[in-house]
Amino acid sequence: MTEILFKEILFNKLDELKKEAIASFAGVRSEEELYALKVRYLGKKGLLTDILKDLGNVGAEVRPVIGARANELKGELEETYERQSRELKNRKIQAELEAENVDVTLPGTPVSWGRAHPINRVLSEMKAIFREMGFTICEGPEIETDFYNFEALNIPKDHPARDMQDTFYLGGPIGGNVGAYCNTPLLLRTHTSPVQIRVMQKQKPPIQMVSPGVVYRRDADVTHSPMFHQIEGLMVDRHITMAHLKGVLEVFLRKIFDPDIKLKFRPSFFPFTEPSAEVDIECMFCEREGGICRVCKGSGWLEIMGCGMVDPAVFKFVNIDPKIYTGFAFGIGVERVAMLKYGINDIRLFYENDLRFLEQF
């Protein structure tokens, strides 16, 4: 066989291959098919390689010509492959976009709005009323020392009032950076009154503040929870009297409950105030209940808060001269107010996170 003839045969084979390959690539429908074609024509054991296997038998003059032709074909096929591959990808994206066609005129998915917990709602309302009357909002730690929670509030170690305010102790004894007075275990505060001590230590009268926050006691039944919220107030200056206390509480109770609500002061005892009083408000359930009202047990009054004039003994702990200054203090349970305001009879409902309950507010 002459070299020329051999060259002719190989050229023909390459032309045949080109026609076949181009036609196959053009008819391809999926990326898998396309890849199979790539392997068939351009792969290591593909048809093109197959043809060139015989190149070794060709003379040195003709070999480069055939090699060049084969490379040219290889380039063309690779280009065809790339083009088809891009085309298939575009078609796929197009199909996906059409399938996912969004109708922008459809109504949106409703977003459900959260709302404030009833305790937080009542607490914010209470804070707003006191702020309007010129009280500063002060906060303090929930973990306290015996000094701030009891001693400085005139509740010494053997005082019976400690029984009513039994709390949770956090182990100890500890020392160091929690305060010079601390040689007893840390505890969870039983009231927010320690904040009043902390403020009086730092600030000289006039003082007009409320301290809202979480407090803890070893209590649990339908009206008592081991954790609850309080807001306590303090006003200290020259010539502060019980009349100021009554005025402030009247404004507060009328704003939070009812502008016409009646209230009365009843003598009471707290270690940190002298004299002390409980404040009762008119029962708002009597009419609804009819007969003997179960909420107030027929008395017509509901206990709402405790208050009194700051005991001079407390002032001594914070170096305020009781001969110059007087003051009043009061404390209100936020849950108690929320229960009366919304007619809730079980304190535990506040902490169960039951949406059927919470969505009513």
Ligand SMILES: [Zn+2]
């Ligand atoms: Zn009643």
